[in-house]
Each structure stands twice: as C-alpha cells, then as structure tokens.
Amino acid sequence: AQTVTQSQPEMSVQEAETVTLSCTYDTSESDYYLFWYKQPPSRQMILVIRQEAYKQQNATENRFSVNFQKAAKSFSLKISDSQLGDAAMYFCAYGDQTGANNLFFGTGTRLTVIP
Amino acid sequence: DAMVIQNPRYQVTQFGKPVTLSCSQTLNHNVMYWYQQKSSQAPKLLFHYYDKDFNNEADTPDNFQSRRPNTSFCFLDIRSPGLGDAAMYLCATGGWRETQYFGPGTRLLVL
Numbered sequence: 001a002q003t004v005t006q007s008q009p010e011m012s013v014q015e016a017e018t019v020t021l022s023c024t025y026d027t028s029e030s031d032y033y034l035f036w037y038k039q040p041p042s043r044q045m046i047l048v049i050r051q052e053a054y055k056q057q058n059a060t061e062n063r064f065s066v067n068f069q070k071a072a073k074s075f076s077l078k079i080s081d082s083q084l085g086d087a088a089m090y091f092c093a094y095g096d097q098t099g100a101n102n103l104f105f106g107t108g109t110r111l112t113v114i115p
Numbered sequence: 116d117a118m119v120i121q122n123p124r125y126q127v128t129q130f131g132k133p134v135t136l137s138c139s140q141t142l143n144h145n146v147m148y149w150y151q152q153k154s155s156q157a158p159k160l161l162f163h164y165y166d167k168d169f170n171n172e173a174d175t176p177d178n179f180q181s182r183r184p185n186t187s188f189c190f191l192d193i194r195s196p197g198l199g200d201a202a203m204y205l206c207a208t209g210g211w212r213e214t215q216y217f218g219p220g221t222r223l224l225v226l
Contacts, residue, residue: 037217045217108155108156
C-alpha cells in the first residue's frame, strides 16, 4: 500500500520569507501523481500544485514550487515570499493511477506565518 | 463559482439516529469521493463512485452507505451514527485520473 510521510507536524515562517515543507512517499508504481493541498482553518481543501511522475521538470505555480526527486521518492513544497494568507494545514497526497485516482494523504504540516 | 457544494455545512444528530449528508458538483466529472477527516488528521477515503459503479474501501464500516442518483449528486448515509463518527466529511470530484476538487465539508456532531 502507498504511504505518504510528512515529518514536520508544524512549521513557521516570517512573512516575505521562504519555507520548504517536506514529503516522502512509498510506492512500487512508476506512473502516479503527487499533490499538495492547502486547508485553511475551517475552510475547504484547495489544490496548491500537482506533479506528474513521468515529468522530470518540477511544477511551479506562482510562489509555489516543488522539488520532485523520483528516485528518492521525495516531493517537497517551497513557498516563496510567504504571505499571511498562506497560513494553513498543508497536505501532501499521492494519486493512485491504478484506480480512480484515489488519494493517499500525509498527516499534514501546519504552517504559521509570522507578521 | 462553487464547483463542489456540500449541505449542510454543520449537522447535529443523536446517537443512533440516521443522517444523510449531500454533495453536488457542477464539473460533470465521472468520479465522486467521500472522505472522513477527524480533528488534526488526514482525510481518509471512505468510498468513491466511478459513474454508477460504487467502490468501497476495505476498512469502511458497513454503517456508512452512499447513493449517487445522477452525475451531479452524491449522498452519504450514516445508518446508526456513533460518537466515533463525529468528524468532518469531505466530498470531492474529479475526472478519471484527474485532480480532485473538494467541497467545503460537512461537520458532523453526534450527541
């Protein structure tokens, strides 16, 4: 079974600074997707960024970028120029391509942004 | 514009009293998912529908059932809620092997 590990339960960053959230996963598949979702307090889960495993190029979305290391099964999220609105729980997720894209989530990292 | 709508946002029920949570999506996606998320935990997949095909996760209790009368709507029925079923229930939708989009969730409280 696929497992996703987020080893940082909590992180904090100064506003305007850069922070990196870690994620590792375990799979025997070669074709899969990886995601970072953001869940603000009492609000819905929002997709931050997505990476296809077959792509070597790291995905970027504005201030958000990933460092995807397929051999190491590592998928970290970098947030640049952190803003107060970035404060949330961040979940790393593995998308199973053998079925209906079932998602396996990590336990989450709570990010605090300090003004 | 809301793409995944969940009603109600908050639901209070009594121990053992059946409850139904609803979800609708405007994306016309094939797949709809129900997740259970307990406080400070990751979402856990309960089941998903691919069109009308129902797929139950192996460890989902029989107490949880689902219905999908059409592409847009999906319901989660909890037949006899226990105190341990108090959680946030998230509905999501996605195309086949595509990104999942989540609704705002329904927070269930069991008294």
